[in-house]
Amino acid sequence: MMVERLQTFGEITLSKQVLQALSEMGFEEPSPIQKEALPLALNGVDLIGQAQTGTGKTAAFGIPITEKVNPKFQAVQALVLTPTRELAVQVSEEIAKICKYRHIKPLPIYGGQSIDRQIRALRYGCQVVVGTPGRLLDHLNRGTLRLPYVKTVVLDEADEMLDMGFIEDIESILKEVSAEDRQLMLFSATMPLEIRRLAQRYMREPHTITVSRDELTVPLIDQVFYETREKIKVDALCRIIDTEDIGQGIIFCRTKRGVDELVAALEARGYFAEALHGDLSQQQRDRVMKRFRDGKTELLVATDVAARGLDIDKVTHVINFDIPQDPEGYVHRIGRTGRAGRKGQAITLISPKEYRQLRLIEQLIKTRIRRQELPSLSDISERQAENLKNQLIKLIQKNHLGAYRSIAGALLEEYDSMEVAAAALKYAVEGPDAEQREEDDEISFGNTGAAAGMVRLFMNIGRVQQIRPQDIVRWIAEESGVPGNIIGMINIYDKFTFVEVPEEYAQRVLGCMHQNMIKGRKVNVEPAKAR
Numbered sequence: 455m456m457v458e459r460l461q462t463f464g465e466i467t468l469s470k471q472v473l474q475a476l477s478e479m480g481f482e483e484p485s486p487i488q489k490e491a492l493p494l495a496l497n498g499v500d501l502i503g504q505a506q507t508g509t510g511k512t513a514a515f516g517i518p519i520t521e522k523v524n525p526k527f528q529a530v531q532a533l534v535l536t537p538t539r540e541l542a543v544q545v546s547e548e549i550a551k552i553c554k555y556r557h558i559k560p561l562p563i564y565g566g567q568s569i570d571r572q573i574r575a576l577r578y579g580c581q582v583v584v585g586t587p588g589r590l591l592d593h594l595n596r597g598t599l600r601l602p603y604v605k606t607v608v609l610d611e612a613d614e615m616l617d618m619g620f621i622e623d624i625e626s627i628l629k630e631v632s633a634e635d636r637q638l639m640l641f642s643a644t645m646p647l648e649i650r651r652l653a654q655r656y657m658r659e660p661h662t663i664t665v666s667r668d669e670l671t672v673p674l675i676d677q678v679f680y681e682t683r684e685k686i687k688v689d690a691l692c693r694i695i696d697t698e699d700i701g702q703g704i705i706f707c708r709t710k711r712g713v714d715e716l717v718a719a720l721e722a723r724g725y726f727a728e729a730l731h732g733d734l735s736q737q738q739r740d741r742v743m744k745r746f747r748d749g750k751t752e753l754l755v756a757t758d759v760a761a762r763g764l765d766i767d768k769v770t771h772v773i774n775f776d777i778p779q780d781p782e783g784y785v786h787r788i789g790r791t792g793r794a795g796r797k798g799q800a801i802t803l804i805s806p807k808e809y810r811q812l813r814l815i816e817q818l819i820k821t822r823i824r825r826q827e828l829p830s831l832s833d834i835s836e837r838q839a840e841n842l843k844n845q846l847i848k849l850i851q852k853n854h855l856g857a858y859r860s861i862a863g864a865l866l867e868e869y870d871s872m873e874v875a876a877a878a879l880k881y882a883v884e885g886p887d888a889e890q891r892e893e894d895d896e897i898s899f900g901n902t903g904a905a906a907g908m909v910r911l912f913m914n915i916g917r918v919q920q921i922r923p924q925d926i927v928r929w930i931a932e933e934s935g936v937p938g939n940i941i942g943m944i945n946i947y948d949k950f951t952f953v954e955v956p957e958e959y960a961q962r963v964l965g966c967m968h969q970n971m972i973k974g975r976k977v978n979v980e981p982a983k984a985r
């Protein structure tokens with residue numbers, strides 16, 4: 455059958471409310487999968503839709519669901535199944551945006567969340583349920599969720615859902631939906647042949663849409679690999695982090711334990727990263743995800759729980775610290791970057807023994823992954839020098855140099871301009887007492903000494919080379935709004951730091967600083983004895 459190609463959402467028969475919502479979401483024209491899937495899906499046929507990561511599969515089923523659900527009828531009419539909790543939340547939110555003007559209520563239902571709260575929400579009523587299989591079954595068994603009026607079922611990440619781990623649950627759930635006039639749609643960026651075959655069992659003459667041209671991966675993602683030995687893998691990773699210009703990155707490990715160990719190893723080296731895996735409580739998972747989505751965490755270290763579906767636009771890098779187990783996993787992992795037309799960088803670390811796995815991935819994606827050599831230490835310092843230079847250029851261009859100009863003027867009368875500039879740079883990078891720092895365990899800073907009326911605040915930072923007293927001053931000033939010049943002595947010890955502030959400011963400083971960050975490190979502030 456020829457599939458009709460459409461140019462705008464307006465050319466598809468969509469309600470005014472949905473068109474309005476799509477335009478508010480910034481969707482100007484349908485993506486390729488949407489162009490092909492929407493007319494078929496709206497007609498009610500079963501379909502299997504395969505399209506590259508980040509190309510709008512969610513809306514390809516979210517729009518038809520929104521159009522088909524009757525807002526006046528208070529019963530669950532559509533069901534979307536996802537493999538992870540985070541994805542259930544995200545898909546439910548995207549559907550909520552699409553049906554903003556249709557008075558339809560989607561509800562995410564997933565494990566780890568209070569079941570009582572879910573029962574109340576279900577009783578209150580919703581028309582679209584987006585959930586993970588285990589928890590949905592739980593509700594079906596308790597009788598707190600019934601599906602007799604469900605007409606549309608979607609398996610997002612269908613190949614994963616029909617894989618061994620989930621298939622029994624999926625079958626049990628499908629049994630609860632009347633097969634009579636049920637529409638079943640499967641979506642994924644990968645759809646292995648055996649899964650397509652298996653899917654026939656549940657589908658009626660499904661239409662198959664395959665959008666990806668030759669490559670399974672998005673061409674805007676640059677893909678490289680580094681060969682490294684197991685022993686120096688963490689150091690290799692750190693060098694890569696130091697040289698890449700990472701906006702936000704997801705680092706994948708094979709196991710939960712591997713994730714925790716890598717987070718600890720990164721922290722010990724002064725990098726801040728957060729872990730995401732299935733052993734965390736749901737509250738922790740939610741918190742980690744929120745901070746990452748809000749751009750507060752730069753690096754997320756995760757198991758494959760984050761491999762599929764997650765849509766976070768600022769992710770510039772995906773790093774496979776461990777090579778994925780199966781080639782499909784690679785496609786999904788690296789697909790967390792380079793979404794909706796953006797560029798992305800995918801980096802894979804392999805040991806000499808893992809070339810075979812790498813070749814299998816290349817075969818599947820029909821693309822060569824380029825080999826790169828690890829950056830040397832001099833590459834890194836070159837890179838840092840470059841960054842520093844760029845920051846200075848920005849400052850010069852902004853031209854807000856105020857009082858610093860007169861200091862510069864005074865210095866230039868006595869010293870050579872090269873000397874002055876170089877000293878200023880050294881001060882900026884290494885801090886005021888860089889020379890001594892290596893010898894001393896304790897670093898002090900400040901000029902007021904133990905002035906009267908000052909309190910000492912205890913900060914749990916640990917001593918890190920990159921954090922200097924002036925970082926702390928600037929950070930306190932930014933976070934609490936108190937002027938930097940009221941801060942007195944700063945003592946940096948090996949494991950903690952004391953900062954002196956006038957008593958009247960102490961409350962304000964304390965108030966903003968619980969669990970805050972300096973240069974990516976968590977900081978707890980507690981009051982210590984007044985002097």
Ligand SMILES: Nc1ncnc2c1ncn2[C@@H]1O[C@H](COP(=O)(O)OP(=O)(O)OP(=O)(O)O)[C@@H](O)[C@H]1O
Pocket residue numbers: 480481482483484485488505506507508509510511512513642643762763764765789790793794
């Ligand atoms: N027509 C469109 N115009 C502009 N942006 C769109 C359009 N359709 C979807 N998007 C946006 O593109 C991003 C990626 O979409 P989505 O998450 O649905 O991708 P996906 O195909 O499901 O990817 P994955 O295989 O990783 O699950 C989302 O932020 C979504 O809001």
Ligand SMILES: [Mg+2]
Pocket residue numbers: 511512610763
């Ligand atoms: Mg998706």
